[in-house]
Amino acid sequence: MAPHELEAIAPLTAAAARQVEDGSGLGSDYLGWVHLPTGHDREELTRIKAAAARIRSDSQVLVVIGIGGSYLGARSAIDLLRSPLYNSLPKDTPDIYFVGCNLSGGYLSEIIRLCRDRDFSVNVISKSGTTTEPALAFRVFRKLLEEKYGREEAGRRIYCTTDKARGTLKAQADREGWESFVIPDDVGGRYSVLTAVGLLPIAVAGADVDRILAGAQQAERELSEPDPLKNPCCRYAALRNILYRKGKTTEVFVTYDPAFTMMNEWLKQLFGESEGKDGKGIFPASVTFSTDLHSMGQYIQDGVRNLFETVVDICKPREDFFVEEDPENLDGLNFLSGQEMSAICRRAMEGTVLAHTQGGVPNILLEVPDASEEEYGYLVYFFEKACGISGYLMGVNPFDQPGVEAYKKNMFALLGKPGYEDLRAGLLEKLG
Numbered sequence: 245m246a247p248h249e250l251e252a253i254a255p256l257t258a259a260a261a262r263q264v265e266d267g268s269g270l271g272s273d274y275l276g277w278v279h280l281p282t283g284h285d286r287e288e289l290t291r292i293k294a295a296a297a298r299i300r301s302d303s304q305v306l307v308v309i310g311i312g313g314s315y316l317g318a319r320s321a322i323d324l325l326r327s328p329l330y331n332s333l334p335k336d337t338p339d340i341y342f343v344g345c346n347l348s349g350g351y352l353s354e355i356i357r358l359c360r361d362r363d364f365s366v367n368v369i370s371k372s373g374t375t376t377e378p379a380l381a382f383r384v385f386r387k388l389l390e391e392k393y394g395r396e397e398a399g400r401r402i403y404c405t406t407d408k409a410r411g412t413l414k415a416q417a418d419r420e421g422w423e424s425f426v427i428p429d430d431v432g433g434r435y436s437v438l439t440a441v442g443l444l445p446i447a448v449a450g451a452d453v454d455r456i457l458a459g460a461q462q463a464e465r466e467l468s469e470p471d472p473l474k475n476p477c478c479r480y481a482a483l484r485n486i487l488y489r490k491g492k493t494t495e496v497f498v499t500y501d502p503a504f505t506m507m508n509e510w511l512k513q514l515f516g517e518s519e520g521k522d523g524k525g526i527f528p529a530s531v532t533f534s535t536d537l538h539s540m541g542q543y544i545q546d547g548v549r550n551l552f553e554t555v556v557d558i559c560k561p562r563e564d565f566f567v568e569e570d571p572e573n574l575d576g577l578n579f580l581s582g583q584e585m586s587a588i589c590r591r592a593m594e595g596t597v598l599a600h601t602q603g604g605v606p607n608i609l610l611e612v613p614d615a616s617e618e619e620y621g622y623l624v625y626f627f628e629k630a631c632g633i634s635g636y637l638m639g640v641n642p643f644d645q646p647g648v649e650a651y652k653k654n655m656f657a658l659l660g661k662p663g664y665e666d667l668r669a670g671l672l673e674k675l676g
């Protein structure tokens with residue numbers, strides 16, 4: 245890409261960045277995340293930490309119920325900051341299972357079996373308080389809690405994260421007196437991981453939420469500069485829009501660390517739900533290399549040339565593994581010995597970046613020093629801000645999700661929910 249291309253889009257990018265800062269763009273009712281790190285409700289944060297400590301002391305399992313933005317943030321943070329094998333590894337914090345994020349009876353039944361004979365608590369998370377998947381899972385786990393502990397103790401083990409006033413969940417919480425945390429009105433689901441939505445489960449897993457917020461605060465301060473030539477966040481938003489305008493309509497988020505795989509899922513929701521509207525938007529995809537070099541590598545190297553890759557390089561791994569020399573060398577692998585796995589992985593990355601760029605797939609490289617809490621907080625803010633700027637550059641409202649409603653209406657109608665009778669008749673006719 246020629247340097248003048250970035251210069252050409254710089255004024256537009258700066259304007260988009262200013263819209264995010266001053267709230268003059270579309271969807272400005274949902275910009276609460278912009279100053280969330282520095283403006284966090286201290287009293288609520290203290291309660292989040294106290295609740296996490298209580299869950300750690302009285303529960304072997306925490307069941308987190310939520311979907312979309314009420315699920316992906318916590319799940320991805322725990323994978324990254326603790327481990328994708330978190331539940332299987334020895335630790336002094338509870339196992340954490342996520343439910344209400346699908347409609348699989350098999351999955352739900354298995355989680356029930358994993359919990360019922362152990363002490364457990366539930367964190368139900370839903371901003372609207374009416375989403376079917378989590379509402380149904382909550383009904384099941386609330387009953388399980390009440391059967392096991394009785395209504396009063398069950399009530400002490402339910403932690404509710406929802407809107408401050410609206411929704412069925414809020415009404416239930418008020419009636420039953422469950423400990424509740426608020427998702428601010430001006431923070432949409434996919435931008436909510438730095439509220440109680442993400443922070444409570446993350447704290448239960450033993451990660452330091454103060455350090456996460458410190459990283460996000462640093463990002464909030466550093467990434468307010470609107471000049472894309474000086475601000476890496478604006479620069480990233482500008483680069484992906486330049487590529488989009490040249491026909492690179494799919495962004496593949498690439499990681500070389502399985503601990504980042506769920507972060508890629510979070511990124512896919514963030515960008516997909518923010519940009520995919522009005523017939524526009526970069527389609528977000530993801531791969532975990534080197535695993536997926538053996539499945540998706542062929543396509544990326546040689547398939548339709550509408551792709552670009554965004555590689556998030558965690559420079560220092562959480563833990564490494566030293567490859568020793570084998571005196572017999574029967575497998576001929578001694579050329580790899582005497583070095584850490586991370587050094588071998590780095591060569592794989594360098595080789596892949598060169599191959600893919602030569603194959604016509606532009607690569608954007610984002611370097612993250614390590615997978616610490618501070619870097620995680622910084623990264624969350626970086627991507628949220630880049631997404632807002634990028635959406636404005638693309639000419640969409642990055643903070644609504646009207647398309648998500650379409651399937652819900654059809655599903656409700658087909659399931660016979662009261663109020664959807666007319667739609668149901670039409671749909672049944674179409675289905676034959």
Ligand code: PA5
Pocket residue numbers: 311312313314369370371372373374375378432433434435517645648
């Ligand atoms: O980002 C979003 O707004 C959505 O993905 C929501 O988080 C998701 O639909 C769940 O909604 P709720 O938290 O209201 O249950």
